[in-house]
Amino acid sequence: MRTYEKTPGSRAYHNFTEEQAAEAVRAVQDGMSKKQASRVCKIPRSTLTSRCLGRHTKPQGHPTILSSEEEAIIARTLGVVAYWGFPLTKADIKQIVKKFLDKKGIVIPILKDNLPGDDMVALFIQRNNLSVRMASNIKRSRASVDQYDVNKFFDNIKPALLESTGDHIYNYDETNITDDPGARKFIVPRNCKRVERVQNFSRTAISIMVCGTASGELLPPMVVYKAYNLYENLCVGGPTGTVYRNSPSGWFDANLFEIWFTKILVPHIQRTRQPGMRVVVVGDNLASHFAPNVIRIAQEEDIYLTPFPPNATHLIQPLDVAVFAPMKRTWLVFLDTW
Template identity: 50%
Template sequence: MTEYFNNIKDVVENIDPENIYNYDETNVTDDPGSTRVERVQEHSKMAISLMMCGNAAGTLLPPFVVYKAQNLYENWVARGPAGVKYAATKSGWFDMETFERWFFEIFIPHTADKPGVKVLVRDNLASHFSVDVVNKAKEANIYFTSLPPNTTHLTQPLDVAFFRPAKIMWKSILDKWRVESRLQGTIPKEIFPSLLLSLLNQLKPNTPKNLASGFRACGLCP
């Protein structure tokens, strides 16, 4: 940890908070912690992966969604938040191709007009990197900084201040949707974008404060 902070201090010390980012892959399920036994059968543990990214100034970029499926259908991407991108993989997790899409379709467009060096703080997922990502990072003055292994609960801003309230809110949204829709089992994928929109809208008032406090708590900015 000491070595990590000694190294990262030189990287982030003079960089604008708007240019210090943390990204991480998480997932949302259709059973985010059931508390009543009789409700367990109503859920399928379907998981959808999200790449989330925010900066120390409190700005959250649009998510990138990955479904576990062979193909991606038009009605799976409708009525969601503005700017969100979608993909499908056999595993339901990000691979090199989907990470490259996130980097070029979300991160680069949202940061291209910001002058100066950009820093992307991440856990150790170098397997996601393609040659094109590395070359573009060099060209655009983007630096990747890895977190120490097994420390993301202490060192990653998204873990510290964003994901927990997001998961709590997601459970509340699902509970309300199930009551209103009277549907059991797996959430239809064509419904997911609208639920994601509801999640981000409900988180929005506190997102800037939560992100900034996460970077502060992790010792990254200031």
């Protein structure tokens, strides 16, 4: 069988963008040969010749329903409402385009009731540098946190941070994990009405208190089981120095937080503290974290203990934003393997 090598002038470069075409034309105008410009910019030589002669300057493909200016307005609108906390779906974009066409009295024959299809919306997203993302729901109290609250927090903590170093700045946060690996997508026959996977799991959650320094050192965790008794086999296999406790609810209360504070955090501070350095400890503003004994010990050890602004931990809590998400993804992999 005879084979043919694709040359720069063949249909090997038929799928090009307008930016590639414009770049190739500029290269020719700067003195590059059309053959070389075609190969470098990956655009057919015949197309490049037409562009240099001013022919076929319109974008390739079927004309868009809206002009580039009109699409840019819609794209900016999507960005604004997403910033306000009310992002729009693909169905919303379809309705926006339909109402826009109806208002201008334009009827597109290929569209049913002037309503764009999924493929048109996908191309609109691609042309305007948009993306489809999964949105998480937050309460209005969290959404009400503004720039003033965040700036005020950093203004208050700035003097203490200037007297400290990364080894003396601590951030703590608690989270919980379960033995439920969650739902996953599987490949099944199309006529399969119900997809189930046989796998044991429970709804029991295990709370973990995690703390680290700004320089990257991670302290031993404290693990709290939801149980009335703490058995010996539940207290093995953890990192060196891990503290294990139990509670009926499985969550940290004032007593458990005080145990973590006195058995893990304060001993580490006493071992690593350098003379003249300020120790800053930042965490959630839960009432259970500020028991009288904790405040007394913090004053005696000269520890600057400060909480994050209310309802702002999802924005500026380092462990919550940057550590727990990848940690829980890795935990699910371990669960699935086990």
